[in-house]
Amino acid sequence: NAGVMQNPRHLVRRRGQEARLRCSPMKGHSHVYWYRQLPEEGLKFMVYLQKENIIDESGMPKERFSAEFPKEGPSILRIQQVVRGDSAAYFCASSPSWDLNTEAFFGQGTRLTVV
Amino acid sequence: AQKVTQAQTEISVVEKEDVTLDCVYETRDTTYYLFWYKQPPSGELVFLIRRNSFDEQNEISGRYSWNFQKSTSSFNFTITASQVVDSAVYFCALSEANNQGGKLIFGQGTELSVKP
Numbered sequence: 001n002a003g004v005m006q007n008p009r010h011l012v013r014r015r016g017q018e019a020r021l022r023c024s025p026m027k028g029h030s031h032v033y034w035y036r037q038l039p040e041e042g043l044k045f046m047v048y049l050q051k052e053n054i055i056d057e058s059g060m061p062k063e064r065f066s067a068e069f070p071k072e073g074p075s076i077l078r079i080q081q082v083v084r085g086d087s088a089a090y091f092c093a094s095s096p097s098w099d100l101n102t103e104a105f106f107g108q109g110t111r112l113t114v115v
Numbered sequence: 116a117q118k119v120t121q122a123q124t125e126i127s128v129v130e131k132e133d134v135t136l137d138c139v140y141e142t143r144d145t146t147y148y149l150f151w152y153k154q155p156p157s158g159e160l161v162f163l164i165r166r167n168s169f170d171e172q173n174e175i176s177g178r179y180s181w182n183f184q185k186s187t188s189s190f191n192f193t194i195t196a197s198q199v200v201d202s203a204v205y206f207c208a209l210s211e212a213n214n215q216g217g218k219l220i221f222g223q224g225t226e227l228s229v230k231p
Contacts (some may be wrong), residue, residue, distance in 0.1 A: 043208075103162070103165055111158070
């Protein structure tokens, strides 16, 4: 049973380009969470999605950031017109349900560097 | 408001020493979960433990042990006889009942350095 898969592991973008980060949840998991870890900081919640729905995007920056989790395929975190401050590690977690008793499993992260 | 505080930014010990990483949390919920994760230099997040708010029993797993005290809102993590491979950043996290199960609030992390 493969874990949460994120790709790419490392991504370099020039300022102004778009970044697309992919997350394939564990088999049977329909709930996905995205977190951002800025350098020297802890992880901060960004968005929670179920298949085809955004449930909680309270942690998403208001501009340039969007997320989706289509019926088929991985969840995508999209950052438009990247700036240096977007450089961070982006982690995805998945869980089988929203119940508090379930545990979220994290992927290995995508390290975005904006040059 | 919910919050997790790891007051120790960095800790350095010599191999075989015991070390305790502190975690203090704030929440208004009576039902919540507490977690510890390890982030080694390779960068991935490794799950260590999850504890629910109704279970105050201490937990031991090999060289790792956890002390949960609701009276002081603390969930401290002790590594006994530390090893170089324990060097990592350790995060404490909180999940509240009124949040979705995977929405965690993380502390700032404690960077542990174990020297040979």
